[in-house]
Amino acid sequence: MKHEQIDGTPAALVELARLLGVDTSFCGWDGVERPIESRTLRGVLTALGVAAGTGVEIESSLAEQRLAPWRRLLPPSVVIREGSEFELPVHARQGSATSVWIIAEDGARFEVPQHGDAGETRDVDGRPVSRLAFTIPTGLPLGWHTLHADDDGRTGEAVLVVTPARLRTPWLAAGRRDWGLMAQLYSVRSSRSWGIGDFADLGDLAAISGSQYGAGFVLVNPLHASEPAPPVEPSPYLPSSRRFFHPLYIRVEDVAEYAYLPAEARSVVEALAARQHPANLNVDRLDRDSAYAAKLTALEAIHEVPRSPARAQQFDTFRAEQGQGLSDFALWCALSERFPVDAAEWSIEPRGPQGPFAAAHRDGLAGRVEFHSWLQWLCDQQLETAQRAATDAGMSIGIMHDLAVGVQTTGSDAWTLRDVLAQGMTVGAPPDMFNQQGQNWSQPPWHPGRLAESGYAAYRDMLRSILRHAGGLRIDHILGLFRLWWIPAGGGPGEGTYVHYDHEALIGILALEAQRADAIVIGEDLGVFQPWVRDYLAERGIFGTSILWFERDNGVPVPPEHYRQQCLTSVNTHDLPPTAGYLAGDHVTLRESLGLLGRPVAEEREADRAEQATMFAAVRERGLLPTTEDGPALPVQQTVEALYAYTALTPSLLLGVALVDAVGERRTQNQPGTTDEYPNWRIPLAGPDLDLVLIEDLPANPRFAALVRAITP
Structure with a gap:
């Protein structure tokens, strides 16, 4: 058989890769088509379980792949x-x-x-x-x-x-417009927090924004589980598990058994709380590890309190509903407490909850497995309470969760879901104009074939868990349900290639589980994507995302009436500074200090000023800014309100208001391309002069009220 050869890559290797949905070239951000190197293709195919080391192996694998469907009576899943x-x-x-x-x-x-x-x-x-x-x-x-x-x-x-052919929910059927807050929960604290925003704070934030300001939803950062004990990864987008939740967010005093603590244990817990409460007043840095350590100590004491018969039955029911997945996750937590991530025991094969390492310790760690299962039950209960607070406050959607792209390579999902993840691969993004070296997110990808063989069970269970007490779900980098940039271990971000997924299956299952939960779905569809993808998502009832600064046509801001209706539109995102900081050029100053600029700082500032000037011109044309003054010379808050008012002119059914903009915060929450060079995901909520902002302050916050007036009739 004659094979097509591409730039020196063996023709049979090209054919085998394409047969398995592996791209043999990609179009960069500059429009130039670039071939994928043979070594990358071989590495990706090996991770897919297909031999491709030699010419003989490639021809044999080609023959086997063509014959594979004929060996099965039925497809792996439909x-x-x-x-x-x-x-x-x-x-x-x-x-x-x-x-x-x-x-x-x-x-x-x-x-x-x-x-x-x-x-x-x-x-x-x-x-x-x-x-x-x-x-x-x-x-x-x-x-x-x-x-x-x-x-x-x-x-x-x-x-x-x-x-569903198209996602249908009561909110979608009503066809109404809603606005909502976008917040990083850990940064939003009250006087009762333990230094970190928690589930009770989420309920209060929803109650205030819903009942007083008329918000329809609160979109929060991913609340996924991290490490079972400090130190924990600060990024909510690099979790241990996407199915389970982070006990860091538990409000200790809201656990029912807290009321029945013996006097001595209660004194210990109250002392822990007293030591953590001053951290709520710190406007400089958040300390997750201190808060989590204190909470775990308190929760272990509360766990010793006998549960009432009704509570015991509820816990048993929760464990039964969550099944083996919860048991395996809790076992990983217990094992991780005992064995460091680099301990030799983790390398025993076959890895995962069915391996000998797990079997040797499952019975001995039964108590800790029960404890970590109990923590997940508390998370579930408090999330249910937060969603109820949101809907009781009049919110039509309520809590909107965020789903991260993937998980840590050494986390729970990487261990428990090993059979449906591709080994030796991480995902990221190819080089683009913002990251000229590309990005490696250090997360293992779904194995498309094994996911289908499993009937998509892990994907389904993850969605069901997140949607259990939610009115909406944002999918970070929803393009990952179509294709992901796979990077072989040891290779640089630019040495990867795209691997395609059965998007009809993944989007269809997403729509099914969301419809069953009466939840809407928003896809973060920014960046490089194939043009038909947005049309496909709209056809299936999945909302898109528009960010004011990114909506341009040949450098000119898109008129508001040309925005999509089926969309969440906002002025900014968590990867940009708050709008006040953006207007001041804080992002340029920060990137210069970190050595992240690709051109001289003067050029960068000039380009930034020019970009802002075109946006101010578009806003002036709508009568939202004075025509005789330059935008930056106006009071910052007036300019911020005008930009949000511009988004209100769009037909988009969902408008997002960043909480940091509502209170005047300037500091960047996350600087892409950095880890410890900048305190990403560790910035507490504060006002324009670093004045403390607690949840109790929001009902009387004049900036908040003024910004809401700018986007509502």
Whole structure:
């Protein structure tokens, strides 16, 4: 067979890569098409479990990949849209009597009729196999069903998921516009916090913004689980697990058993709280480790208090509902307390919760497993309370969670979900105009084939957990559900390639789980993407994201009426400074101090001023700024309000108001391209002069009220 060769890469290797959804070239931010090196393709294929080291291996793998579907009676899993007729390929032994049927979630049985005679036939391991076409009926209910097939005694089954053609929720049906706060929860504290914003603070933030200011939602940073004990990773976008939550956010005093602590234990907990409360007044840096250590000590004491029969039953029910996933996560937490991340025990094969390392310690750590399961139950209860506070305050959506792109390579998910993650790979982004070296996010990617083989169970369970007490979900880098930039271990960010996923399955399952939770979904669809992706997401009822500073056409700000309706539109994002800081050029000053500029600082400042000037001109044209004054010369707050008023002129159904802008904060929360060079994710909420801002201050905050007036009728 003749293969196409690309820039010296073996032609058969190119064909094998394409067959497995691995790009052999990519178009950079500058529009130039660049070939992917052979060593990168071989590394990615190896991570996919496909031998590609030699020419003989490549030809053998090609033959095996072409034959693989013929070896299976049914596909590994099938994801379809409701109301659509689907032709199911079944590979049966030639001449056999083959039947196919579906058992739905509720136990109902549906026969799947064969469509026409046998099609193509191939020799598979010395036996003729025919491809048969069966038609899955259009009237199946939404949900997770099971396909069954029988080929004269040879049986097979596969997961069948029927997803919404388009996400539908009560809020979407109403077609109303809502605005909401965007906040980094850990930075938003009250006088009752332990130095870090918590779930109770989230409920109070929702209650104030909903009942007093008319907000429809609060979008918070990812609340995913981190390490089980200090020190913990400060970035909420580099979690240990995306399915479970961070006990750092538990409000200790709200745990029911706290009221029944013995006097001596209660005194200890109260002393811990007293030592942490002064940290609420610190406007310089957040100290997660101190807060978490104190909370864990207090929670261990509360855990010793016997639960009432009703509470015990609720906990047992929670553990049963969460199943093996919770048990494995809690086991990882217990093991991590005992064995450092670099301990030799973690390397025992096969790794993961089914391996000998886990088996040797599961019984002995049963008490700690129960404790860490209990912490997740508390997180679940307090998140439920926060969402109830939001809806009771009149919010139409309530709490909106954020889903990070991936997880740590040494975290819980990397261990418990090892079978559906690609080993030896991390994800990131290719070089672009902002990061000329590219980015490595140090997160292992989903293995597309194994994820399908598993029936997408881990992906489904993760979504269900996050959506359990949520009215909305933001997906960070939603383009990762279409393709991800894989980087082989030891390679630089520029030495990767894109690997494609079954987006029809991943987006469909996302829509199904969100619809079942009555939640809306917002995709962060910024950056380099294929133009059709936005149209596809809109077709499926997934909202996009627009940031004022990024919405330009050939350098000119996009008129507000040209913004998307199905979109969350805001002035800024957590990777930019608060608007007051952006107007002052703080981002240029910071990047210069960190050596992150790609050109002289004078050029950078001039370009920044020019960009802002074009935006001010567009805002003036709408009568939102005086026509005789330059934007930066105006009071900062007036300019911030005008920019938000500009977003209110768009047809976007969701408007986001950054809490930092509502109180006048200037400091950057996160500077991309840095780790410890800048205190990312450790900046507490403060006002323009570093004056302390607590949740109790928000009801009477004049800046907050003025900014809300700027975007509401």
